[in-house]
Amino acid sequence: MSVLLWILFGLIVGVIAKLLTPGRDPAGFVVTALLGMAGALLGGFIGRALGLYPSYQSSGGFFMSILGAVILLAIYNATLGRRATRP
Numbered sequence: 001m002s003v004l005l006w007i008l009f010g011l012i013v014g015v016i017a018k019l020l021t022p023g024r025d026p027a028g029f030v031v032t033a034l035l036g037m038a039g040a041l042l043g044g045f046i047g048r049a050l051g052l053y054p055s056y057q058s059s060g061g062f063f064m065s066i067l068g069a070v071i072l073l074a075i076y077n078a079t080l081g082r083r084a085t086r087p
Contacts (some may be wrong), residue, residue: 006087007033008039009036009037011029012036014034014035014039015032015036016066016069017066018032019067021073035069035072035073038069039070042067043061043067043071044065045068046064047061049059049070053081055059
C-alpha cells in the first residue's frame, strides 16, 4: 500500500511542478509521476541535509518535494524537451 501512496504523492507533486514550470512540457503522465517521485526524494534529501526541517515534519517536506520536482522538470525540459520538439 505504501508504494501506491508514493506513486500518488509523486503524481501530485509532479503535476504541481508542471503547473509551476513555465513553457511547453512534452512529458506525459508516467514521466510526470516519475519526476514527481524523484523530486520528492531530491527535495527531501536537500531539506534534511541543509537542516531546514526534521524528517517527521510533513509540510516542509511537501514544499521541498515540489521544489525538487521543479528542479528536475527544468533539467528535463532543458535537455530532453528540446530534442522532443525538433523534427
